Amino acid sequence: MPLQPSPTKDPIPGTVIFDGAMAMRGYALNKMCYSFNEEAGRAAFLADEDGYCDRFGLNEAQKAAIKARNALDLIAAGGNIYYLAKFIGMLGLNVQDVGAQQTGMTVEEFKAKLQAAGH
Amino acid sequence: MAKIVGGVTTSHIPAIGNAIAKELFEDPYWKPFFDGYPAVRAWLDKVKPDVAIVVYNDHGLNFFLDKMPTFSVGAAFEYENRDEGWGLQPLPPYPGDPELSWHLIESLVADEFDICSCQEMAVDHGFTVPMSLLWPDRAARTVKTIPVAVNTVQHPLPTPARCFKLGQAIGRAVESYGKDLKVVVLGTGGLSHQLDGERAGFINKAFDLMCLEKIVDEPETLARYSIHDLVRLAGAQGAELILWLIMRGALGDKVSKVHSNYHIPISNTGAGLLVLESA
Ligand SMILES: [Fe+2]
Numbered sequence: 001m002p003l004q005p006s007p008t009k010d011p012i013p014g015t016v017i018f019d020g021a022m023a024m025r026g027y028a029l030n031k032m033c034y035s036f037n038e039e040a041g042r043a044a045f046l047a048d049e050d051g052y053c054d055r056f057g058l059n060e061a062q063k064a065a066i067k068a069r070n071a072l073d074l075i076a077a078g079g080n081i082y083y084l085a086k087f088i089g090m091l092g093l094n095v096q097d098v099g100a101q102q103t104g105m106t107v108e109e110f111k112a113k114l115q116a117a118g119h
Numbered sequence: 120m121a122k123i124v125g126g127v128t129t130s131h132i133p134a135i136g137n138a139i140a141k142e143l144f145e146d147p148y149w150k151p152f153f154d155g156y157p158a159v160r161a162w163l164d165k166v167k168p169d170v171a172i173v174v175y176n177d178h179g180l181n182f183f184l185d186k187m188p189t190f191s192v193g194a195a196f197e198y199e200n201r202d203e204g205w206g207l208q209p210l211p212p213y214p215g216d217p218e219l220s221w222h223l224i225e226s227l228v229a230d231e232f233d234i235c236s237c238q239e240m241a242v243d244h245g246f247t248v249p250m251s252l253l254w255p256d257r258a259a260r261t262v263k264t265i266p267v268a269v270n271t272v273q274h275p276l277p278t279p280a281r282c283f284k285l286g287q288a289i290g291r292a293v294e295s296y297g298k299d300l301k302v303v304v305l306g307t308g309g310l311s312h313q314l315d316g317e318r319a320g321f322i323n324k325a326f327d328l329m330c331l332e333k334i335v336d337e338p339e340t341l342a343r344y345s346i347h348d349l350v351r352l353a354g355a356q357g358a359e360l361i362l363w364l365i366m367r368g369a370l371g372d373k374v375s376k377v378h379s380n381y382h383i384p385i386s387n388t389g390a391g392l393l394v395l396e397s398a
Contacts, residue, residue, distance in 0.1 A: 036204040
């Protein structure tokens with residue numbers, strides 16, 4: 001990969017730039033995930049997932065992605081990774097687990113890929 | 120007069136906070152990373168800074184998308200760390216230097232950087248992990264802190280060129296402060312990493328090593344990249360390089376490299392470490 005700056009803004013494969021359009025799409029979902037900073041928010045979600053999603057006004061695609069714990073769908077539905085990280089962490093998953101899920105690898109394969117980047 | 124004695128760049132990954140809490144310093148996975156830090160602490164013991172300006176990005180603790188300031192400067196007597204939702208135990212508060220904060224704010228705004236002042240500011244792992252790495256002994260820590268938070272969450276992000284100039288303005292602000300204080304500037308985050316999307320796990324060693332080299336004597340070459348370039352070359356979260364450029368801008372034209380380290384992977388990241396001393 002050439003390391004020079006490029007004047008073009010070609011789409012970057014496998015990457016969503018969280019711009020204004022994504023921010024509008026994902027506001028309710030991100031707001032719910034922001035609430036997971038607090039123990040009370042996490043407990044309320046775990047006690048009644050659907051009710052908690054409704055309270056924040058998530059749309060059907062967002063609710064389905066939350067239910068499926070599907071990171072790519074959450075991102076497509078406007079989720080921002082910094083807020084989604086709170087949802088992911090609350091479930092006891094780490095960024096290798098989610099990396100593996102998004103790349104269709106096992107966690108061991110994903111970790112090997114990270115190790116390989118060092119060589 | 121106040122003086123910037125130098126700068127440190129370091130990763131701020133939450134997993135590091137976890138490893139510190141579990142004291143995994145000799146663990147084979149962590150050892151090559153933690154072994155980079157005694158030299159940094161030895162340098163800090165030598166230069167004895169009074170204040171650390173900590174340039175970091177909030178990862179959704181203090182700021183939500185309802186209001187997302189591009190550049191924020193803390194102006195509080197102390198800064199609280201809080202629960203981020205995933206089990207890192209919150210750390211005790213960090214003392215501030217609000218008098219120097221307000222001098223910075225006055226000077227930056229006069230210099231046409233219209234920053235957001237924050238008299239309350241919760242600091243997340245982006246701030247606390249570097250503090251724990253550099254000053255692990257809280258009881259002995261005398262350094263005061265000024266958090267400078269940069270938006271890396273909601274695009275558009277500030278350009279690398281703008282961030283470099285902000286750093287230069289911070290440098291001018293510190294140098295014009297009347298008190299005899301020694302100031303160190305921390306540029307946190309990076310280097311290459313991407314957490315989200317099918318491209319998750321992207322690390323670019325060649326780019327990281329180039330950044331570690333160029334930021335010493337040719338930081339302008341890094342300031343020429345666009346944010347889009349950084350996302351492409353360093354991954355979506357590798358855009359945190361702009362935080363390093365603020366640090367570098369603050370140090371002035373001439374610096375000397377005291378120490379560096381680079382290790383892949385820590386969590387999903389190429390972890391870079393650099394100590395630069397001002398001329
Ligand atoms: Fe970060």
